[in-house]
Amino acid sequence: MISSYWRIIPDKQYxxxxxxxxxxxxxNRMAKEAMELNDQLNxxxxxxxxxxRDLEWLMKMRDGREFxxxxxxxxRVLGEKYKEYSFNEEYAVALEIxx
Numbered sequence: 001m002i003s004s005y006w007r008i009i010p011d012k013q014y015x016x017x018x019x020x021x022x023x024x025x026x027x028n029r030m031a032k033e034a035m036e037l038n039d040q041l042n043x044x045x046x047x048x049x050x051x052x053r054d055l056e057w058l059m060k061m062r063d064g065r066e067f068x069x070x071x072x073x074x075x076r077v078l079g080e081k082y083k084e085y086s087f088n089e090e091y092a093v094a095l096e097i098x099x
Contacts, residue, residue, distance in 0.1 A: 058095070 009017070018024055033039060044052050061067060074082040 015024075018027065021027070022030075041052070041055070044055075068076075071082075074085075074087070078085065
């Protein structure tokens with residue numbers, strides 16, 4: 001690990017630094033907790049993010065199963081010839097929330 005002073009920090013010293021803050025397990029627990037959707041939404045609500053209503057609408061639509069599958073979308077756009085195409089499934093669409 002390299003510090004802000006550009007010197008090498010030995011692994012043992014690196015772990016001691018982490019342990020001085022609260023330890024690896026606690027840091028990982030806090031990171032996992034911070035990724036929970038409800039926690040993220042609560043933080044956004046506290047800082048009064050304008051698009052929170054839009055996110056709530058998206059979740060309502062998702063829960064009401066208002067969205068169609070990717071296959072259904074492809075059928076609607078391309079018709080039955082969608083089967084003739086190959087699609088790169090590695091590039092999934094995702095919505096990321098940060099705040």
